Amino acid sequence: MPATTRLWVENRLLQDLPITERIRLVEQCDTVELAFGTVLCEPGHPILHVYFPRTACISLVTTLYGHPPLEMGLIGNEGMLGATLALGINTAPMRAVVQGAGSSLRMNCTQLRIALRDNPMLLCRLNQYLFVLLMQLAQTAACTHFHEIEPRLARWLLMTHDRAHANHFHLTHAFLANMLGVRRSGVTLAAGALQQRRLIRYTRGEITILDRKGLEAASCECYSAINTDAQ
């Protein structure tokens, strides 16, 4: 195995850092397997660890009393959970749930604080990522309000597809309903429509993306809006 492989961390936020800083950071991380459904933090509670997903995928959801949860943002290997530490704030703004099981680098929150102090490049990257998250939040909020279930579902599948590194993943209608903040049978309808158009296929929680281009056409413009922001 060549020496460079050792430094390949499968997380773009870390990967984009200069090599010396990257090594130092990764050495302070441990690798954890995140199981589907695990709640990594709750709003208002202190952050203990930050996560740099490798193959895992983490949802940021808001909860309103008496209502199902609602997803506001999605974190894959392009980002991290806990970027608000860059603001010097130790409190989680939202609930974070593992939405796609997989591996992730994990770092102690106090170690990250020290790293942020000593490492201006890291701070800069986290700040940039926070900005992207902010835009994502705003876009998602408007999308959730104005757009219909079907395009929203398509967008959601695309975003997950981007982060899952596979065109096949496990997702039940009930789970999707929670993410989109709608009824379960609403998802059944929308998913049925997408399946009939041969864009996806699903059976008992196993979803396969058949036609990415078609899904992009079926999704609302929010997908491309968020993606162009991110770059």
Place this chain on the structure above:
Amino acid sequence: MPATTRLWVENRLLQDLPITERIRLVEQCDTVELAFGTVLCEPGHPILHVYFPRTACISLVTTLYGHPPLEMGLIGNEGMLGATLALGINTAPMRAVVQGAGSSLRMNCTQLRIALRDNPMLLCRLNQYLFVLLMQLAQTAACTHFHEIEPRLARWLLMTHDRAHANHFHLTHAFLANMLGVRRSGVTLAAGALQQRRLIRYTRGEITILDRKGLEAASCECYSAINTDAQ
């Protein structure tokens, strides 16, 4: 006029800074009168000035093609427009519109960058404020999706009341409809209901808050949720 009056800047973000730093910052600001409806920045465009409202009130709105705008956040004299500069990013994340005419301190964006570099306390405050904004965004998003027009209207009026420093302000139904992302006649209905319950009174765009406690009871829990966060 006593010497301390000179330092009273009517903006809590600035006011809470140590006196020497406050003086230096305020000296770099000019005072501007913001007229109702003025667009201060557009998403994706560079930020030229930041604003520390004194009596003015600024809305952060997202726009989705083919839909009315939707308000995501409200900035009064407790905050500022352009806090994302603390992230080292010079681009506006959302459109900002003057929602309540009034005066504001304005500062050149490059001057603020310099101030941020030299003044860790300022950076810290902006970061804190960004976090509050983030929470506000998430809460508003969920509220917009799940709650009905009437409680949302009540919440909106309360938030404006907090920032207007008067229990009487100018707001037409059409304008409120844009803020809430709903139809104008929907606002007429909701406002009519609130008026019938003697919580507000309005005539031709002039709204008066009659019963604040009652409004709080009529509003959704998001009002208190956001307000406790802010403190």
Place this chain on the structure above:
DNA sequence: GCGCTTGTGTGCTGTAGCGAACAGACCCTC
């Protein structure tokens, strides 16, 4: 094989809010 859980299809009824349109009320200006 049995029963359990989980996931999906489908059917109701109820309703908040949309779209569009129109009418009345008020205000300012000429």
Place this chain on the structure above:
DNA sequence: GAGGGTCTGTTCGCTACAGCACACAAGCGC
């Protein structure tokens, strides 16, 4: 006082979605 702009009240049909309920099918443990 006439006329046009602005603001508000109200109507009608329509749709997306909620809330709920039930049936069925696949898979699992036993």
